[in-house]
Amino acid sequence: MKITKAPPHSRRKPKYEPRLAPDRGDGERLTTSAMIASLDAEGRESVSAPFGHALAGLATSRPDIVGLSADLAKYTDLHVFAQAHPDRFYQMGMAEQLLFSAAAGLAREGFTPFATTYAVFASRRAYDFICMAIAEEALPVKIACALPGLISGYGPSHQATEDLAIFRGMPNLTIVDPCDATEIAQAVPAVAAHPGPVYLRLLRGKVPDVLSSYDYRFEIGKAKHLRHGKDVLFIASGFMTMRVLDAAERLQAEAIDCTVLHSPTIKPLDVTTIVEAARAAGKLVIVAENHSIIGGLGEAVASCLMRAGVSKPFRQIGLPDEFLDAGALPTLHDQYGLSVDRIVARTRAWLNEGSAS
Amino acid sequence: MTTPPAGHLSANMSLQQRAWNIRRHAIRMGAVQGQGYIGQALGAADILAVAYFRVLTYRPDNPEWEGRDRFLLSIGHYAIALYAALIEAGVLPEEEIGTYGMDNSRMPMSGMAAYSPGMEITGGSLGHGLGIAVGMALGLKRKKNPAIVYNFLSDGELGEGSTWEAVMSAVQHGLDNLIAIVDFNDQQADGRATDALCAEPIEDKWTAFGWHAQRVDGNDIGQLVTAFDRARDLGDSRPRVIICQTRMCKGVPFLEDREITHFVRVEPDEWAKALAVLDEAMPQ
Numbered sequence: 001m002k003i004t005k006a007p008p009h010s011r012r013k014p015k016y017e018p019r020l021a022p023d024r025g026d027g028e029r030l031t032t033s034a035m036i037a038s039l040d041a042e043g044r045e046s047v048s049a050p051f052g053h054a055l056a057g058l059a060t061s062r063p064d065i066v067g068l069s070a071d072l073a074k075y076t077d078l079h080v081f082a083q084a085h086p087d088r089f090y091q092m093g094m095a096e097q098l099l100f101s102a103a104a105g106l107a108r109e110g111f112t113p114f115a116t117t118y119a120v121f122a123s124r125r126a127y128d129f130i131c132m133a134i135a136e137e138a139l140p141v142k143i144a145c146a147l148p149g150l151i152s153g154y155g156p157s158h159q160a161t162e163d164l165a166i167f168r169g170m171p172n173l174t175i176v177d178p179c180d181a182t183e184i185a186q187a188v189p190a191v192a193a194h195p196g197p198v199y200l201r202l203l204r205g206k207v208p209d210v211l212s213s214y215d216y217r218f219e220i221g222k223a224k225h226l227r228h229g230k231d232v233l234f235i236a237s238g239f240m241t242m243r244v245l246d247a248a249e250r251l252q253a254e255a256i257d258c259t260v261l262h263s264p265t266i267k268p269l270d271v272t273t274i275v276e277a278a279r280a281a282g283k284l285v286i287v288a289e290n291h292s293i294i295g296g297l298g299e300a301v302a303s304c305l306m307r308a309g310v311s312k313p314f315r316q317i318g319l320p321d322e323f324l325d326a327g328a329l330p331t332l333h334d335q336y337g338l339s340v341d342r343i344v345a346r347t348r349a350w351l352n353e354g355s356a357s
Numbered sequence: 358m359t360t361p362p363a364g365h366l367s368a369n370m371s372l373q374q375r376a377w378n379i380r381r382h383a384i385r386m387g388a389v390q391g392q393g394y395i396g397q398a399l400g401a402a403d404i405l406a407v408a409y410f411r412v413l414t415y416r417p418d419n420p421e422w423e424g425r426d427r428f429l430l431s432i433g434h435y436a437i438a439l440y441a442a443l444i445e446a447g448v449l450p451e452e453e454i455g456t457y458g459m460d461n462s463r464m465p466m467s468g469m470a471a472y473s474p475g476m477e478i479t480g481g482s483l484g485h486g487l488g489i490a491v492g493m494a495l496g497l498k499r500k501k502n503p504a505i506v507y508n509f510l511s512d513g514e515l516g517e518g519s520t521w522e523a524v525m526s527a528v529q530h531g532l533d534n535l536i537a538i539v540d541f542n543d544q545q546a547d548g549r550a551t552d553a554l555c556a557e558p559i560e561d562k563w564t565a566f567g568w569h570a571q572r573v574d575g576n577d578i579g580q581l582v583t584a585f586d587r588a589r590d591l592g593d594s595r596p597r598v599i600i601c602q603t604r605m606c607k608g609v610p611f612l613e614d615r616e617i618t619h620f621v622r623v624e625p626d627e628w629a630k631a632l633a634v635l636d637e638a639m640p641q
Contacts, residue, residue, distance in 0.1 A: 066499070090495065090530075092526060093522075093525070093526065093529065095519075095522035095525070095526065097484070097488060097518070097519035097522055098488045098491065098519060098522035098523050098526050100488075101485055101487075101488025101489045101491070101492060101519065101523065102488055102489070102491045102492030102495065102523075102526065103492060104488075104489050104492055105488070105489040105490060105491060105492020105493035105494070105495065105496060106492040106493070106495060106496045106499075107492075108477075108478075108489070108492070108493055108496070109492070109493050109496025109497060109499070109500065109502075110496070110500070111496055111499070113492075128482055128485075129485060129488070129519070132479055132481070132482045132485060133478070133479075133485050133488070133489055136469075136471075136479050137470055137471060137479060
């Protein structure tokens with residue numbers, strides 16, 4: 001029987017055509033970053049396992065904190081907490097539905113559980129459990145997930161390109177998308193102190209440290225300016241904020257003056273700050289996120305600007321509405337527009353479009 | 358063990374009388390809406406009578422008392438059955454029977470923790486209860502609280518994979534403070550549960566997973582009492598399950614005989630008839 005498939009929204013090549021390794025001539029090979037992928041940022045220091053260390057430290061003074069993992073403690077940096085507080089660590093096994101149900105049960109008994117897995121498994125597999133067992137009763141379960149958006153080269157099974165789209169519709173859930181190691185270290189106590197459930201998009205492993213050189217302090221629900229400029233307003237979250245900061249630096253050399261507004265809380269969105277910043281934007285508003293252009297920060301900002309009657313030229317930097325390729329992370333980030341080079345090029349092009357019209 | 362609910366246990370009623378009262382409350386609630394999962398309530402009344410009047414430790418005037426045994430209803434649509442038991446136990450007032458399923462009621466059609474005193478979790482999305490029970494049992498152990506977590510689930514929920522994640526986990530963590538109660542009535546929305554996704558041999562499955570399993574006639578108070586006592590007093594580290602074979606609509610024969618009992622059709626004039634039939638069989 002012939003299988004009829006709809007044309008995929010993907011640029012994948014036919015699998016029966018042989019493909020040989022490219023001869024780069026320099027002997028250098030870009031390999032697929034493992035699931036334990038760390039993000040680099042050029043010229044930045046990095047910090048090892050900021051989430052694990054922050055949680056282990058906080059738990060010393062918070063006996064209510066417990067940690068749970070579904071066989072991914074090592075890959076979510078929760079192993080640092082587990083080593084520091086072995087009696088407070090629950091290995092739940094490869095069972096994400098149970099992971100979040102049990103976390104709900106522990107929260108019902110007065111504990112503050114940090115439950116960790118990958119973003120794909122929390123958002124896709126365990127949604128109903130997070131929704132009904134945790135969010136519906138606003139229980140203080142902290143859902144801390146590695147590999148949000150495009151941080152894995154393993155393909156769609158590990159690329160949570162739509163995790164924000166999935167979670168933004170869930171009432172009671174606060175969503176935090178931190179930029180770097182400094183912000184993760186600040187976010188952990190804030191998230192633990194927050195009374196309800198929180199979805200925390202984790203960066204793990206060696207995490208760049210960018211914000212320590214800014215006068216910045218993380219607060220749930222607050223977007224903050226990291227840079228002021230008159231031409232372009234970048235609104236960004238997660239590691240895209242560091243990419244945008246680098247892009248802004250390069251655009252400055254071309255006399256393009258950029259504001260960078262970092263909005264790590266995706267929900268509830270800091271509407272007041274975002275609307276004010278957009279009103280003040282010179283030529284263009286660009287939202288940059290490590291997520292599909294559907295249902296993430298970009299669309300959240302767009303709708304809040306429309307509701308506020310702010311009509312500025314608006315563009316999104318984010319992942320396409322496709323199942324993404326497997327490969328090396330730098331290649332993929334460049335291919336899908338998340339690299340600094342691509343941000344610079346597209347911003348320049350969008351500004352030229354504007355002046356041409 | 359049981360803290361006597363004021364004005365209820367003091368009446369020194371038999372468990373049979375309690376079950377009969379629970380059935381009566383449930384029928385009166387069903388009559389308010391002209392519908393409801395009355396078949397499940399009638400079928401589970403004996404289990405709930407034994408649970409609330411022999412087994413559970415609780416304080417009717419303080420449903421969130423820290424020392425209470427936790428009774429988790431996974432099966433949201435059985436809410437009518439649990440409301441009836443909670444009314445009989447003095448946790449919910451009998452005067453509110455007339456609000457069942459109405460706007461602003463504390464007793465909505467599907468059970469939710471935020472609405473009803475004594476409703477520990479929000480059920481309805483099946484296969485959640487046992488996992489939550491695992492977390493609560495772990496939490497109680499952390500607190501060195503000797504309370505027991507009971508999860509009342511249905512045979513249909515044995516089709517949910519998440520239930521089996523929790524079954525494995527309870528053994529992994531040695532949760533001797535967890536008792537699952539499976540209402541095996543072999544009826545679900547589309548027909549017989551065993552024709553849809555057969556969980557048999559149920560007892561063997563739980564035993565193979567490391568649980569202490571018992572299978573009893575869930576409409577036989579004597580068997581239930583023995584099984585609950587054995588589960589509670591087992592004295593080893595296994596979690597325990599009691600598989601209760603029940604008959605839908607038990608106690609009202611003309612409803613028991615209906616072909617479809619999952620959401621049993623009851624004509625407007627039949628509610629009073631059901632009460633009359635029940636009253637004729639009032640235990641002495």
